[in-house]
Amino acid sequence: MLKRLPALESLRVLEAGARHANFTRAAAELGVTPAAVSLRIRDLEAELGVKLFRRSGPNVTPTEAGAALAGRMAQALGLIRSAVEDCRGAAASLRVTAAPTFAMRWLTPRLAAYHALPDAVPITLDVSAELRPAEGFDIAIRTGYGDWPGFDAAALMPIEATPMLSPALTARTKLSSPADLATLPLLPHDGWQRWFQEAGTEVPGLRFYADDYPTHELDAAAAIEGAGVALLSPRFFGPLLRDGKLVQPFPHVIRGPAAHYALLRPGEARPMVLRFRDWLEDEARRPDAGPVPVA
Structure with a gap:
């Protein structure tokens, strides 16, 4: 006699728990409580007779069996999702x-x-x-x-980045070598030391602009206004260079x-x-x- 398969919802909980390695985050994604996730997993382990997770405080680690089942469930859920969307007419957008x-x-x-x-x-x-x-x-x-x-x-x-600054700031500063950039305020970016090193310049201390912006878009806006030098992607911000709103004083670009x-x-x-x-x-x-x- 064929054994009854576990409930699909239990297998869905298993997949989310393994992907997040945390029942609280899995619960937030599934719209249930962490206790409900933990209970589902305990019931599934009892039903299958296999331990699926090792627990350590708030974090969980799938066992070999749990990881294998969760991986195949992720593929199966993807196929189910695709089938449903096809049935709906391939979604509106x-x-x-x-x-x-x-x-x-x-x-x-x-x-x-x-x-x-x-x-x-x-x-x-x-x-x-x-x-x-x-x-x-x-x-x-x-x-x-x-x-x-x-x-x-x-x-x-x-990821690419190279220094960019406003034409006005360039006009006020002689930039004959990459080291000259260190005399200007630099908009915070964790790639500055690497850029100077790859450009062949060792700078003992860098002077950063007071404000640290959360996006490169804001860095570019600050650089246009002359606040300092931004480390930006030439692929993304090339139009600002072509329009003359920013200039790229040196050709070196860091990548990856x-x-x-x-x-x-x-x-x-x-x-x-x-x-x-x-x-x-x-x-x-x-x-x-x-x-x-x-x-």
């Missing part, structure tokens, strides 16, 4: 979440080209620096090193090791999602349009 600077400076200017494609679908764009729960998006674009548990990550482009990634749920099979992922990868491989002027 594609839900994309992206970090603010990426959304404004790279993605949005290219969406007109995407919508010119014959198989394009409407886009619902969520702009957030935080990764949304898996159920809240179809594709997420985030910055990191490719290690997002529970997601398939496709690298798009490496972090990159922008497109994140999909495991087992994702909907054509509209995969086509958009492929389009992102194709666009990321295109060379930048036009030269970036160097002061």
